[in-house]
Amino acid sequence: MTLCGETHDANGKAAHVPEAQETWQGQMGPGLLGAVLGFVLAVTLAVGLCGPALARPKSVELTAGSPPTEFAFTPHEVVLSFQRPAVLTLRNHGRVVHDLHIAALRVKMSPVAPGRSASVAFIPTVRGTFEFFCTIPGHKEVGMKGVLVVR
């Protein structure tokens, strides 16, 4: 085993460790120490028992139709983490309807009217680089597309 205590013993510095701990507890006080221990326990439970599904969602906001180009997404590259819940929000700043489709991940947003926004939540379960685009006829062809990276 390679626990810290054994390492200290081997170096002959074990006597310093209890002193440091007592000082630390005295400064913290029992209330704060309890809070810290509770936090550590909660994190341990969340990570150990529930896994990545409990991770805080990553929110990404994209705009469509922002001047000077009606037919583009900003940003045109989005990076998400594998298995971490994601929320994509599309704000339509343009003059016509737009949407957003990630075909490879089967994520499709409803059409968004000018001046409106919509969101879609999903969990990226595949790593890789995927195309997203607007499915309104003609929009993708003139550049309304982007790249989603899941890593």
Ligand SMILES: [Cu+2]
């Ligand atoms: Cu469009």
